Amino acid sequence: MNSFQAITNRANQLLRRAWVNLGLPFYVPMVNEKKEGIIDIEALLLATVLFMGQDRIVTDVPAWIARFQDLINHQKLKSILQASPEKHRMTILESVKQDSFQATPNTFKKIFGLQEHPIKTLIETIESRKGKLNSVDHVAQSSIMINNRLLYGTGFRADVITITQIRNHKLNGKRLSDLLCTANSTISRILNDLKACKFINQEHERVKNTDTYPGMFISSHTLRNLYDILDAEEFRSDELKKAAYESLDFRHDQFGRQLLKG
Numbered sequence: 001m002n003s004f005q006a007i008t009n010r011a012n013q014l015l016r017r018a019w020v021n022l023g024l025p026f027y028v029p030m031v032n033e034k035k036e037g038i039i040d041i042e043a044l045l046l047a048t049v050l051f052m053g054q055d056r057i058v059t060d061v062p063a064w065i066a067r068f069q070d071l072i073n074h075q076k077l078k079s080i081l082q083a084s085p086e087k088h089r090m091t092i093l094e095s096v097k098q099d100s101f102q103a104t105p106n107t108f109k110k111i112f113g114l115q116e117h118p119i120k121t122l123i124e125t126i127e128s129r130k131g132k133l134n135s136v137d138h139v140a141q142s143s144i145m146i147n148n149r150l151l152y153g154t155g156f157r158a159d160v161i162t163i164t165q166i167r168n169h170k171l172n173g174k175r176l177s178d179l180l181c182t183a184n185s186t187i188s189r190i191l192n193d194l195k196a197c198k199f200i201n202q203e204h205e206r207v208k209n210t211d212t213y214p215g216m217f218i219s220s221h222t223l224r225n226l227y228d229i230l231d232a233e234e235f236r237s238d239e240l241k242k243a244a245y246e247s248l249d250f251r252h253d254q255f256g257r258q259l260l261k262g
Helices: 004-021 041-050 057-067 074-083 086-095 099-103 106-112 120-130 136-142 144-152 156-163 173-180 184-196 220-232 238-246 254-261
Strands: 216-218
Touching: 004 041, 004 057, 004 136, 004 220, 004 254, 041 057, 041 074, 041 086, 041 216, 041 220, 057 099, 057 120, 074 086, 074 106, 074 156, 074 220, 099 106, 099 120, 136 144, 144 156, 156 173, 156 184, 173 184, 173 220, 216 220, 216 254, 220 238, 220 254
Parallel strands: none
Antiparallel strands: none
């Protein structure tokens, strides 16, 4: 069975691969979304903070947030955080208190209750790191969720459209709302709009052919699995630990599947 440190190390490696898709300059291969699945931006942000150490990612992620703030769905980020078990939510809130996150935009800081003003040298560091990030046009080529948010706006409509590009997704409104962490009524309204303009059919499938993806690499379900994995590692009983691992659901979580393969 995986040890806590081995899981942490492996998770950080996989997270860095996903961040390369979003423009961070790590020397690891990016996720091939067309083969491995789509990266949910807000789930990636929270998973990163959950495992955050003290290396360069501590300044690079805040720099990304500052540069790409208009492409973050802050409502979804807040909803995923609030849906997290208190124990792990507290871990995330404590981790994000690092000085570098004080240089993020107020819309982001408000979600995490950050109120301090960044010092000048920190602002300069974040500005310097922003200059190292890949351009938005390159990011749009390697992240379908970013690409669709540029096309349709930073909101749940763009993400629903993204999900319709998953092969055999078979998600109804309730499951979509669960996956995207928003109200059923929001998803229902979007689906009705997309049906009315003949963008999708009654089965929520795209009417016109488009690039397709095998599923989700990182989603809100990834975070749920990560919380369960971290909890399982605290069990002294091997039987309880084994049962916890066997109950994990990887249908929308290729990240978790790869994590446990080691």
